[in-house]
Amino acid sequence: MTDTQLSAEGEAEVYQSFRHFWHPVAYSSDVESLPIAVRLCDTDIVVVRLGGRVRAFADLCPHRGARLSLGWVEEDQIRCAYHGWSYDGDGICTLIPSCLDQRIPAKARLRSYLCVESGGLVWVCLEDVPQFGIPPFQEHGDSAYRVVQIPPVDWNAGAARRIENFVDLAHIPWIHDGQLGSRDRPEAPVHDLVREADNIHMWGHFSEIQSIKTDSSQLDESDPTLTSNHNWRVYMPLTVWWQQSLPGDQFFGLLVAASPVSQNVTRTFMLNFRNFALEDPDAPFCRFQMEIAEQDRQIVESQRPEELPVDLAAELHVRTADKMSLEYRRWLVELKHELSDGGSKNRLRIHSEAGNYAT
Numbered sequence: 001m002t003d004t005q006l007s008a009e010g011e012a013e014v015y016q017s018f019r020h021f022w023h024p025v026a027y028s029s030d031v032e033s034l035p036i037a038v039r040l041c042d043t044d045i046v047v048v049r050l051g052g053r054v055r056a057f058a059d060l061c062p063h064r065g066a067r068l069s070l071g072w073v074e075e076d077q078i079r080c081a082y083h084g085w086s087y088d089g090d091g092i093c094t095l096i097p098s099c100l101d102q103r104i105p106a107k108a109r110l111r112s113y114l115c116v117e118s119g120g121l122v123w124v125c126l127e128d129v130p131q132f133g134i135p136p137f138q139e140h141g142d143s144a145y146r147v148v149q150i151p152p153v154d155w156n157a158g159a160a161r162r163i164e165n166f167v168d169l170a171h172i173p174w175i176h177d178g179q180l181g182s183r184d185r186p187e188a189p190v191h192d193l194v195r196e197a198d199n200i201h202m203w204g205h206f207s208e209i210q211s212i213k214t215d216s217s218q219l220d221e222s223d224p225t226l227t228s229n230h231n232w233r234v235y236m237p238l239t240v241w242w243q244q245s246l247p248g249d250q251f252f253g254l255l256v257a258a259s260p261v262s263q264n265v266t267r268t269f270m271l272n273f274r275n276f277a278l279e280d281p282d283a284p285f286c287r288f289q290m291e292i293a294e295q296d297r298q299i300v301e302s303q304r305p306e307e308l309p310v311d312l313a314a315e316l317h318v319r320t321a322d323k324m325s326l327e328y329r330r331w332l333v334e335l336k337h338e339l340s341d342g343g344s345k346n347r348l349r350i351h352s353e354a355g356n357y358a359t
């Protein structure tokens with residue numbers, strides 16, 4: 001087997017391991033009276049609110065395989081559009097309109113998935129025992145904060161590539177020149193990181209352009225840069241919480257959750273939070289984040305391979321600037337080993353330990 005084949009196999013295994021974690025599939029506010037179709041790890045799912053609680057089922061009626069997301073909600077049950085079978089919140093069929101006097105077969109039951117609302121998002125886990133909890137998002141539901149939902153956007157890239165991009169500090173002066181960083185100051189800021197129970201905590205004290213915050217957070221408008229504390233928590237494997245401390249106990253940040261639609265398609269849910277300018281319109285904050293993300297999208301979609309390589313020797317690294325990325329890749333591979341069933345486990349571990357350092 002060639003190195004390329006081995007690596008592709010490893011990336012596929014990392015992707016398969018994502019089934020064991022919670023991922024967002026929709027904003028809570030998008031799940032109202034109608035069922036909605038979503039896709040997570042190549043699995044078609046219908047998300048529906050029954051009796052006030054969100055549920056996730058395989059988007060497939062066991063009668064003739066029609067999509068349940070084409071149906072509707074009636075008396076807290078989901079009804080299939082094709083022949084009208086009804087299913088309750090546990091996915092059990094309660095009604096077959098074409099033969100009302102016959103016993104309903106026990107097999108007339110939907111495949112259900114773990115589904116929870118948290119932080120303004122609907123989270124689903126495809127396996128019955130999730131690894132790690134749902135990433136916390138304390139600012140959501142805190143009346144001191146304004147939380148803005150950014151419309152989800154799909155990128156043609158692996159989900160881990162998307163997350164690595166968000167915590168890559170060295171790209172900021174290049175891709176976001178004049179908005180967050182400057183090509184005149186290309187050095188990656190000094191930062192530290194530590195692995196905690198379910199996340200990598202990274203922090204630094206450095207200067208950044210404050211494009212969106214200048215007007216509203218009492219900063220000096222003649223100098224849009226501000227040196228401040230930044231904190232990131234990468235909740236494994238695909239959610240990042242980032243917070244910036246502004247003067248006067250003001251905080252600004254994002255929750256970025258990359259949902260793996262398929263191996264090379266990622267839907268990102270982003271929630272922007274601030275505890276200042278609460279009365280200001282949200283649209284400029286939303287527009288700004290979408291503009292920045294679009295700059296990232298063009299680069300991340302160009303990366304090959306589309307997925308983050310599990311082989312640390314497959315790309316070149318810079319010890320200081322890329323240390324977060326390296327720690328992230330190592331942990332992804334470790335999680336894959338823990339969740340996969342042996343097989344190529346040892347080969348991949350050996351293959352992954354040697355880094356390839358440019359400096």
Ligand code: FES
Pocket residue numbers: 061062063064065066080081082083084085
């Ligand atoms: S396919 Fe759903 S009721 Fe027949």
Ligand SMILES: [Fe+2]
Pocket residue numbers: 165166171172175176292296
């Ligand atoms: Fe970026």
